[in-house]
């Protein structure tokens with residue numbers, strides 16, 4: 583049977599939630615990934631040293647593999663250098679949300695003003711803390727990311743030493759922007775390599791494929807796919823796996839987020855194989871991230887085999903139910919070890 587081994591796979595953008603949902607989903611990442619960048623958009627947001635360390639402890643209690651590395655982020659606000667110095671050893675990055683742009687982002691930044699944010703951003707440069715950004719305006723939904731490109735550009739020029747990660751890019755414009763400035767990098771999700779708006783809303787509405795930023799046009803998906811498949815050194819895998827309870831997705835007023843953790847590696851292998859680019863998957867899933875974030879790979883290797891896997895219709899435990907992408911469908915690769 584055909585197999586492939588991925589060394590030290592990282593998920594560079596992950597929502598693990600809290601309480602029972604955390605207990606349900608954390609093992610579904612730690613089974614296959616060696617570590618992940620953990621998003622801070624809890625209620626209330628993770629914005630103090632105490633909140634970061636307590637959340638990290640809850641994550642470690644919930645994971646199946648105790649060697650798992652949860653790389654914590656702090657919810658971006660204007661912070662003092664003293665505060666950032668004190669919290670530095672507990673975090674990997676800060677995550678900036680424009681206020682109200684997505685799930686639990688009400689406390690985010692009202693306007694991205696390079697002068698007002700300079701003290702915090704300069705402190706981050708001094709302490710070598712990367713800035714992860716959810717890059718959307720509150721404009722027309724299909725144009726939100728493209729409209730945000732001028733903000734990325736302004737930040738990249740004003741703070742050339744700040745490492746800026748354009749999170750979950752979904753457009754051709756973003757693929758062009760990330761290559762334009764040395765200090766810009768990007769993550770790409772699984773779903774944005776696979777689907778367009780047609781899959782979400784072109785036929786019967788598919789709530790489990792609804793996320794923010796929303797999937798875009800075919801030319802956008804092709805641009806994302808091309809740069810990911812090429813193993814481009816500025817591009818990392820970040821699933822943005824964002825579990826919501828089944829009842830919150832299959833609802834009038836559907837929550838945004840696609841849950842992909844338990845299928846991500848298998849489907850990535852399928853996709854890279856189909857496009858004859860399997861040799862570049864190691865870069866996308868680990869090597870690029872290690873270089874960008876100055877991390878050492880772990881010794882965790884994950885072997886997949888070319889064997890059908892029927893994706894469960896739902897994952898259920900602790901009173902929570904969450905529906906994964908491709909629920910009930912067959913994918914052609916499975917986790918071996």
Ligand code: DOR
Pocket residue numbers: 597623684685716792793794795824825838839840
């Ligand atoms: O679809 C999304 N879901 N996009 C985000 O930016 C946040 C996430 C969530 O936390 O549910």
Ligand code: ZN
Pocket residue numbers: 595596597621822824
């Ligand atoms: Zn996210």
